[in-house]
Amino acid sequence: MVKVAHVQLSSCCGCLVSLTDTYEKLLDVLGAIDLVYSQTLADVREVPDDVDIILLEGSVCLSDHHALETALACREKAKILVALGACAASGNITRFSRGGQMSKPVHDAFAPLTEVVKCDLAIPGCPPSPESIVAVITAALEGDMDYLEPYAELAKYGSEACGCDLIVKVINKSLCMGCGACAAACPTRAVTMECGRPAIDKEICIKCGACSVQCPRIRFPELIEKIE
Amino acid sequence: MDPFGSYKFAISARATNNQIRKKSQDGGIVSAAYIHGLESGLLDGVIVADKGEDFCAIPKVATTVDEVLSAAGTKYTTSPNLSVLKSAVREYGCDKVGFVGTPCQVQSIRKMLKYPVGYRHVPDKIALIMGIFCMENFPYNGLKTIIEEHCGIKMEDVAKTDIGKGKFWVYSKWGDVKTIKLKDTHPYEQHSCHVCMDYTAELADISTGSVGSPDGWSTIFIRTAKGEAFYKAMEEAGVIEIKNIDDVKPGLGLVEKLANSKKDNNGKERAHRKEIGLPLPY
Numbered sequence: 001m002v003k004v005a006h007v008q009l010s011s012c013c014g015c016l017v018s019l020t021d022t023y024e025k026l027l028d029v030l031g032a033i034d035l036v037y038s039q040t041l042a043d044v045r046e047v048p049d050d051v052d053i054i055l056l057e058g059s060v061c062l063s064d065h066h067a068l069e070t071a072l073a074c075r076e077k078a079k080i081l082v083a084l085g086a087c088a089a090s091g092n093i094t095r096f097s098r099g100g101q102m103s104k105p106v107h108d109a110f111a112p113l114t115e116v117v118k119c120d121l122a123i124p125g126c127p128p129s130p131e132s133i134v135a136v137i138t139a140a141l142e143g144d145m146d147y148l149e150p151y152a153e154l155a156k157y158g159s160e161a162c163g164c165d166l167i168v169k170v171i172n173k174s175l176c177m178g179c180g181a182c183a184a185a186c187p188t189r190a191v192t193m194e195c196g197r198p199a200i201d202k203e204i205c206i207k208c209g210a211c212s213v214q215c216p217r218i219r220f221p222e223l224i225e226k227i228e
Numbered sequence: 229m230d231p232f233g234s235y236k237f238a239i240s241a242r243a244t245n246n247q248i249r250k251k252s253q254d255g256g257i258v259s260a261a262y263i264h265g266l267e268s269g270l271l272d273g274v275i276v277a278d279k280g281e282d283f284c285a286i287p288k289v290a291t292t293v294d295e296v297l298s299a300a301g302t303k304y305t306t307s308p309n310l311s312v313l314k315s316a317v318r319e320y321g322c323d324k325v326g327f328v329g330t331p332c333q334v335q336s337i338r339k340m341l342k343y344p345v346g347y348r349h350v351p352d353k354i355a356l357i358m359g360i361f362c363m364e365n366f367p368y369n370g371l372k373t374i375i376e377e378h379c380g381i382k383m384e385d386v387a388k389t390d391i392g393k394g395k396f397w398v399y400s401k402w403g404d405v406k407t408i409k410l411k412d413t414h415p416y417e418q419h420s421c422h423v424c425m426d427y428t429a430e431l432a433d434i435s436t437g438s439v440g441s442p443d444g445w446s447t448i449f450i451r452t453a454k455g456e457a458f459y460k461a462m463e464e465a466g467v468i469e470i471k472n473i474d475d476v477k478p479g480l481g482l483v484e485k486l487a488n489s490k491k492d493n494n495g496k497e498r499a500h501r502k503e504i505g506l507p508l509p510y
Binding site: 018021123124147150169177193195219224228 | 308329332344349368369430452453
């Protein structure tokens with residue numbers, strides 16, 4: 001059975017909640033895998049050495065050597081390392097941290113996992129939807145690399161995620177046709193549609209990347225066209 | 229090149245309900261499908277492009293027949309229909325959402341279904357995807373320039389717009405009818421439409437548009453099992469009147485001609501963009 005671990009670094013547990021929010025599908029997922037480590041769902045203290053898939057949630061606090069060691073250890077132990085959620089994929093709200101916060105005021109530097117170690121897949125979104133987590137785990141179990149390709153690409157280049165992507169990559173390239181997929185995907189309602197184009201409130205954007213990941217005018221994998 | 233994408237069968241049809249036909253653009257297929265869906269319980273919420281102030285288009289979640297009827301008709305300007313998709317599920321609590329959109333919007337919702345990163349618990353609530361034939365669209369201010377500068381009708385006075393017989397038509401609330409040659413509207417199209425290779429909403433469950441059918445009728449492509457089941461339910465309920473597509477004029481030949489001309493022209497534009505280093509959706 002495929003061994004899967006869920007590991008957390010600097011995060012809010014939202015991705016784990018999203019994983020469990022799959023309801024009955026969670027049972028299918030758990031039935032298809034051997035969950036070898038998960039702080040909330042399994043009573044295990046150490047991440048085992050040989051894991052097939054590690055879902056790592058959260059960003060890496062560069063001012064904390066434990067976090068760096070965990071990130072490196074997960075890379076070594078995992079056949080497939082998945083940056084789960086926006087903090088791990090692109091930094092998300094931890095991008096705005098500049099120290100001073102309780103209870104560790106000296107923790108002032110946070111980087112997404114994708115910038116610290118090489119990740120195989122990254123699932124952005126704050127949190128990513130349960131459906132997308134299940135789809136990625138299922139595709140990874142089946143070795144469906146065609147489906148996973150966009151997630152593999154985000155693991156390599158996904159670290160700039162924010163509403164500005166829409167302006168730079170889509171509107172400035174005369175590709176936006178005003179469908180509104182970005183506005184609906186935004187978890188904080190930072191994206192609104194004005195005159196058929198997204199307007200981004202930078203005060204509210206948390207850099208989760210959901211808007212640009214959801215945009216069909218950046219990435220439109222061919223397999224989407226297989227509708228039946 | 230395959231002009232229409234995959235489909236099970238095509239027909240020509242119109243809504244049997246006079247009230248729908250009076251308000252709708254052509255055969256009233258989208259309104260008829262939505263109203264049948266809401267009344268039969270196949271759908272509990274539908275996304276429409278409603279008429280806002282000064283004839284702008286505003287996406288809206290409609291849950292009643294009146295709301296569907298008041299939104300009927302084509303606006304020829306951008307209506308970000310996907311932007312209200314999540315609120316249909318969250319705020320309106322809909323479990324069976326009907327969606328209608330242009331081919332690009334249908335592509336967008338298909339991407340959402342396959343890669344639903346930011347759409348928690350939305351994919352399984354999409355009950356029907358309808359697509360409308362589309363050659364290109366205008367930004368609101370582009371449409372405004374066409375209607376106010378070229379046709380001399382104020383946006384606040386517009387009752388209906390239409391495209392047909394090589395012309396863009398504007399009907400005012402006071403009975404004026406003005407036209408502009410379609411080729412004179414090209415400068416006001418949004419450029420992003422020129423990378424689109426899809427005329428007939430190839431990824432929809434059901435696609436519809438006026439082209440190919442006589443005035444007051446619509447051409448329909450049934451593409452998926454879901455689309456077929458919904459179409460059959462409409463047919464059985466008698467909400468649409470049907471003709472064999474081979475028996476109507478001008479028929480599928482004209483749809484094919486237009487679909488191919490969109491693919492040819494935009495294929496060239498895509499090649500040009502590639503040549504000068506501009507990105508394309510990949």
